[in-house]
Amino acid sequence: MKKDEYFYDYPDFNNVKEIVYDVVEKYPKNCAFIIKEKKENETNYKNITFKELKEQVNNLGTGFYNLGMADKRVAIISKNRYEWALSYITLLLGNMLAIPLDKGLTEIEIENSIIRSKADIIIFDNGMADVISNIKKNGKTQITDYICMEENSEYKNLYSIMESGKKARLEGNSEFENAEIDSEKVSVLCFTSGTSSTSKIVMLSQRNIAFDISAMHATEDFRDTDVNLAFLPLHHTFGSTGILYILSYGAATAFPDGLRYIAQNLKEYGVSVFIGVPLLIESMYKKIVKEIEKQGKTKVINIARKVTNIVPFMKRKIFKPIIDQLGGKLRLIISGAAGLDKEVWKAFNEMGIHVIQGYGLTEASPVVAAENKKYGKKGSIGFPLKGIEVKLIDQNSEGIGELATKGPNVMLGYYEDEEATNEAIKDGWLLTGDLAKIDNEGFIFITGRKKNVIVLKNGKNIYPEELEVLVNKLPLVKESMVFGMQKDDDLVLSVKVQYDEEYVKENYPNEDKKSIDNILWDKIKEINKTMPTYKYIKNLITTKDEFIKTTTAKIKRYEELKKIQHA
Numbered sequence: 001m002k003k004d005e006y007f008y009d010y011p012d013f014n015n016v017k018e019i020v021y022d023v024v025e026k027y028p029k030n031c032a033f034i035i036k037e038k039k040e041n042e043t044n045y046k047n048i049t050f051k052e053l054k055e056q057v058n059n060l061g062t063g064f065y066n067l068g069m070a071d072k073r074v075a076i077i078s079k080n081r082y083e084w085a086l087s088y089i090t091l092l093l094g095n096m097l098a099i100p101l102d103k104g105l106t107e108i109e110i111e112n113s114i115i116r117s118k119a120d121i122i123i124f125d126n127g128m129a130d131v132i133s134n135i136k137k138n139g140k141t142q143i144t145d146y147i148c149m150e151e152n153s154e155y156k157n158l159y160s161i162m163e164s165g166k167k168a169r170l171e172g173n174s175e176f177e178n179a180e181i182d183s184e185k186v187s188v189l190c191f192t193s194g195t196s197s198t199s200k201i202v203m204l205s206q207r208n209i210a211f212d213i214s215a216m217h218a219t220e221d222f223r224d225t226d227v228n229l230a231f232l233p234l235h236h237t238f239g240s241t242g243i244l245y246i247l248s249y250g251a252a253t254a255f256p257d258g259l260r261y262i263a264q265n266l267k268e269y270g271v272s273v274f275i276g277v278p279l280l281i282e283s284m285y286k287k288i289v290k291e292i293e294k295q296g297k298t299k300v301i302n303i304a305r306k307v308t309n310i311v312p313f314m315k316r317k318i319f320k321p322i323i324d325q326l327g328g329k330l331r332l333i334i335s336g337a338a339g340l341d342k343e344v345w346k347a348f349n350e351m352g353i354h355v356i357q358g359y360g361l362t363e364a365s366p367v368v369a370a371e372n373k374k375y376g377k378k379g380s381i382g383f384p385l386k387g388i389e390v391k392l393i394d395q396n397s398e399g400i401g402e403l404a405t406k407g408p409n410v411m412l413g414y415y416e417d418e419e420a421t422n423e424a425i426k427d428g429w430l431l432t433g434d435l436a437k438i439d440n441e442g443f444i445f446i447t448g449r450k451k452n453v454i455v456l457k458n459g460k461n462i463y464p465e466e467l468e469v470l471v472n473k474l475p476l477v478k479e480s481m482v483f484g485m486q487k488d489d490d491l492v493l494s495v496k497v498q499y500d501e502e503y504v505k506e507n508y509p510n511e512d513k514k515s516i517d518n519i520l521w522d523k524i525k526e527i528n529k530t531m532p533t534y535k536y537i538k539n540l541i542t543t544k545d546e547f548i549k550t551t552t553a554k555i556k557r558y559e560e561l562k563k564i565q566h567a
Contacts, residue, residue, distance in 0.1 A: 007373060010218045010386060011248075015181040015206035016092040019213060019248045024054045027224055027250030033082050034227070034254040034269055048082065050250065056086060056162060061094045061176035063165030067145065067156075069096060069121060070179075073189070075114055075143075077101040077132075077235070078125035080255050083149040083158055084234050085243050087123045092187055092206060095179050099189045100235035104551050107131050114141045117189050117201060117415070121145040126152060183207040189415055190237050192362050201415035202362045204237070211408040212365040213245050215385035219372035220356070221332065222273060224250035229271045231256050231280065233551045237366040238336055242275045263287075266327030273332045278340040279479075279553040281333060281355070285344045288322055305350040315352030322351055334358055336367070337552040339446060339465060341472070342378045349376070357381050359446060363430055364388075365409040369444055380443040385409075390444065391429070392436060396461075400447050403436040404429040435463070452557060454484040456491055460534045467537065470527050471495055475503050476520050479547055481555050483564075485539055494539035495524065496564065501544060517542055 013019050028051040035046045048056070064070075074091050076098065078084050091098040099117045101110060110131060114122065122143050124132050129152060135141060148155040165176075188204040228246040230253050232239035246253050254269040256262060262284070265271065274281075292301050301322075308315040316323060316331075323330060333348060336358040348355040354373070359381035360366035369390065371382035384390045388409060392401030410430045413421035424431055435447045448463035455461055464482035471480040478500040484491030497520065508516055521540055528536040541564065548559040 007221075008218055011214050013210035013214045013248075015183040015210050016089065016244060017181045017206075019210060019244060020054060020057070020089065020093060023248055023250050024050045030224055030250045031252040032247060033085065034252055035082050036255070036257075047252075050247075053086075053089075057090045057093055058177050059166040059169060060086065060090045060158070060162040061165065061179075062168050062173055063161035063163075064090065064094060064096070065176045066164060066168055066173075067161065069145070070094065070175075071096065072120040073097045073099060073118055075099040075101050075117065075119040075122040076124075077103050077110065077122065077128050078149060079103060079127060080230050080234050080239070081125065081149070082255065083123075083125065085230075085253070087149075087158070088234070088240060089244075089247075093179070093181070094176050095181055095185075095187075097187060097189065100191075100240060102191065102233065102235045102551055103128060104233075107134060111135045111138065111140060113191060114143065117191075119143060121147065123147045123149065123158065125149040129154075181206060183210070186412060186415075188240075190240075190362055191235075200417060200420055202237075203412040203415050204365055205412055208365040208409050208411060209241055209244065211387065212241060212367055212385070213248050215387050215407075215409070216245055216367060216370070217248070218386040220334075220370065221354075221373040222246070222249045222251060226251035226272045226332075227270050227329070228253045228273050228275065229256055229262075229265055229269060230254070231262070231274070231276055236552055237362045238275070238360065238552065241366060246273070263326065266330060269327075270329045271327050272329045273334070274330060275334040275336070277337045277553045278335055278344075279338075281335050281348075282341050282344050284326065285341075285347060288325060291325065292322075305347070308350055308352070315350070319351040323353065326353070332356070334370075336360060338554055339379070339469070341469065343473070345376075346378055359434075359444070361432055361434075363411045363424065364405055364407075364432075365411070368405045368409075368432075377439075377441075377443045380439075380445050382444065383442055384444075390438075392438065393431070399437045400435050401437075402450055403432045403434050403444070403446070405432060406430065454482075454491060454493065456484075456493075456534060457489065458534065462493060462535055467493075467495070467527075467531075467535065470530075471497065471524065471537075474520070474523050475507075476500060476516070476523065479555070481547060481557060481560055482537065483557070483561060485564075492539050493535070493537050494541065495537050496541040496543065496547075496560065498543055498545065498547060513542070 030050055031047040032050045032053045033048040037044045037046060074096055076084055076087050088098055099119050101113055146155045147158055149158045151157055183206045185205060186203045187206045190202045192199045192202060230243055232242055234240050243253060256265045292298055304318050308318055330353055333355045340357055345355050356371045358367055358370035360368050368388055369381050369384045388407035390405050393404050395401035406429050433450050435450050437445050448465040452464050453461050467482045468480050471477055478498045480495050480497045482495045485494040524537050548556045
């Protein structure tokens with residue numbers, strides 16, 4: 001593929017207001033958001049059209065302006081829900097500064113995030129009300145206004161503010177609607193989900209975000225008839241930009257009820273596209289495989305996959321029963337945040353559900369590269385998006401180097417951290433910290449994190465992610481982390497494994513932990529035989545407990561290593 005080969009019109013959006021006004025003009029009656037309302041034993045579904053969304057944004061924004069919120073810093077914290085998206089879009093259309101916060105943090109961490117970002121106002125849901133009340137009582141932040149998304153006797157209410165804004169607009173107040181967007185100024189302060197104890201704060205402009213959305217339009221096959229399930233946490237850039245991306249196509253977004261209800265939600269909303277992390281996508285695949293094995297159809301399915309590679313137009317017809325398990329309409333999965341298992345990528349694509357791997361980071365708003373509707377390669381993250389450059393720095397003999405990227409999507413810098421900004425951005429190039437190689441067709445392959453590389457005394461480099469992929473394929477294993485354990489003056493290659501408890505109960509009901517450890521160790525020794533001797537795993541730690549993770553399901557290696565060292 002030539003890097004200048006793209007498939008669709010390339011809209012050059014400068015800011016989020018342009019995106020919203022453009023889609024409302026094109027698709028006023030399309031559904032933008034699907035809201036589930038539960039009352040006692042009754043469940044109702046409410047569709048918010050793009051025209052209605054614009055009205056609600058203008059009403060809420062006018063209400064915000066009447067509260068003196070113009071130019072203020074506003075934090076948002078809640079589960080994924082329509083009011084989060086509505087608040088975020090409104091803040092951006094009113095030139096206010098949005099600060100998405102992670103609801104999964106501890107109370108102290110949330111308070112610290114508010115203090116570090118110097119937020120003036122916070123918008124939250126009732127699920128966070130107790131935490132917010134405690135933070136308010138502590139009096140350590142500079143928050144002046146507390147706004148709840150639902151009815152709450154202690155706080156201002158989002159919908160009441162919207163009503164007051166609607167009334168003001170009817171009386172001729174158009175200040176919010178007429179607000180001119182400064183596309184280049186800091187519009188979002190986004191905390192990285194790094195594995196260190198203190199995350200950095202990324203400064204993004206609306207131009208950063210709008211450019212990234214525009215660039216994705218050039219290659220990705222999204223449609224105005226699509227329905228997306230917003231599973232990724234919205235405080236994460238992949239989640240919030242994802243919402244805006246889907247919106248920019250005139251497509252609909254629904255919100256999940258939780259991890260356990262994904263299959264149910266895919267069906268009830270008629271989800272056709274799904275943006276997720278590998279852990280979730282791999283989990284979906286494992287359930288499909290389990291059901292196939294239970295029905296004794298493994299051989300038949302494997303033959304069918306080979307047949308459909310010859311007649312690809314038959315894929316969705318032949319694999320309809322499997323697609324029906326995923327709601328019946330799922331046609332496209334976007335995987336990001338970490339590497340997806342190659343077999344999972346291959347299997348879904350062979351069964352008629354197109355899986356696209358992408359790559360990005362918060363500092364790049366976030367998407368840098370992705371496969372597309374025409375070109376993909378197992379294990380690859382595809383090509384840079386239109387208008388975005390990449391290169392490899394300090395390549396070794398294997399052609400592996402640090403991936404650097406350049407383009408209008410690259411952040412303005414880290415908030416109040418000039419030193420970290422200068423370390424991350426060199427001559428306009430953002431150093432990603434990820435190691436990669438590029439093949440002769442231009443496909444990019446991520447090989448691991450630069451900081452995770454295990455360097456042995458003999459000078460050999462080991463990329464733990466490479467070995468984790470092999471260990472994670474073992475049915476006994478739910479997840480694993482490969483690391484170097486210090487011994488004398490060298491490192492011993494080790495692995496910590498979280499067992500798949502369900503698999504253990506079903507297949508080894510009468511075995512004790514020691515026996516199961518021995519069975520797993522034998523399997524790991526089999527993996528060792530396929531590797532050079534310097535890559536042999538020589539130490540095993542097992543656990544039933546979940547690994548410590550970020551909200552995008554990445555293992556916090558630093559925290560896990562501390563835990564291992566103190567065990």
